[in-house]
Amino acid sequence: MVGPFFLALAGLVLFILLNVILSLSYLMVDRGIGLTTFLQLVLYRVPAVLVLAVPMAALFATFLGLGRLGHDREIMAFEAIGISLRRILLPLLLAASLVAGLDFVLYNWGVPAAEASFQSTFRGIIFSQAAPRITANEFFRGPQDQFFYVRRYDTDDGSMQDVFIYDITGRLFPQADTQVTILTAQDGQWLDPTLELAGGRIYGFNLDGELIYSGTFETLSIPMEESIEQVFARAKTPSEMDIAELLGRIRAARANGQRTNEYVVELHLKLSLPLTTVIFVLLGGAVSLIFGTRSRAIGIVISLLLVGIFQGLLFLTQTFGQRGAMNPALAPWIPNLVFGILGVVLFLSVDRLASRNLWNRLRRRLPHLA
Secondary structure (H helix, E strand, O other): OHHHHHHHHHHHHHHHHHHHHHHHOHHHHHHOOOHHHHHHHHHHOHHHHHHHHHHHHHHHHHHHHHHHHHHOOHHHHHHHOOOOHHHHHHHHHHHHHHHHHHHHHHHHHHHHHHHHHHHHHHHHHHHHHOOOOOOOOOEEEOOOOEEEEEEEEOOOOOEEEEEEEEEOOOOOOHHHOOOEEEEEEEEEEEEOOEEEEEEEEEEEEOOOOOEEEEEEEEEEEEEOOOOHHHHHHOOOOHHHOOHHHHHHHHHHHHHOOOOOHHHHHHHHHHHHHHHHHHHHHHHHHHHHHHHOOOOHHHHHHHHHHHHHHHHHHHHHHHHHHHHOOOOOOOHHHHHHHHHHHHHHHHHHHOOOHHHHHHHHHHHHHOHHHO
16 A cells, blocks of 8 residues: 555645646746745645645555455455455554654644745745735734734725724833723825824723723824835734644634634644545545445546545635634534544445445446446
């Protein structure tokens, strides 16, 4: 099984990296970056590609390996000497568990570091040549430990709507003489190096949370040490964090009343995605043994079908979890639960004569599956 696994893994990695290369190729044309920088960006994507490719490679390897055993009549020989078909799957499940552990290590520590390097390099390219695209509806840490929220930002003219600033340094509005200052504004404009705000209110609190200052303003100018794009882009995305960082961000966000859906989904995805390797081997192995096909082409078709369904379901539940339409802690686990339950049911049915006869009847009616 080792040979088919690495062969499938290499093929999948090359295929996914080809899509990564195509998606980043515009940087060489539009931004004029060199080949070395371009290859660095592609290299930083390799860990994330491996995390996705490992479960799929395990599924392909399971079908290819068991298909070879079926073609050589070795599975029939195991049955003839009284070896349970479920017993054949146990070493594969043990190996899949070890691979899943390595996949978890890569996902939790390798991917965040690589993603941070990718984002740093990518932002450097953007900042050195043009204004980047700003992500709205997110909190960003400013250069002086201030937190900014902008509901809408127009990169063409630098205009903003619904600005919220949270400051714990006292430097934002020193006239209030408060430890915590919250500023809201209906409109804003970035005029390098100043943030111009209009139509807002200022609230000042002491460390006990008591409101000790409240005021309004028609216009307010806030000097900035960095451009507003740099302030916004310095925020870490969930994919750049390991589990410890995600837990810390979730606690901080909940304490401040911020949304945590994206961080909760990413946290549970780091646990559920590596486990997919075991589930794919369980399901793929059970299907291969029950179906008893000797055609590798059929195994590849079934693998592609299962991968497509799994990825579609994962994308759907992940989106629902991030948008709040579904419990964000449950969303990444639903595909594993569906495929896992199906895999367990088929695994328990592997040695049952009735299940084998069902497949035999289906194969007689559909002879091209034989």
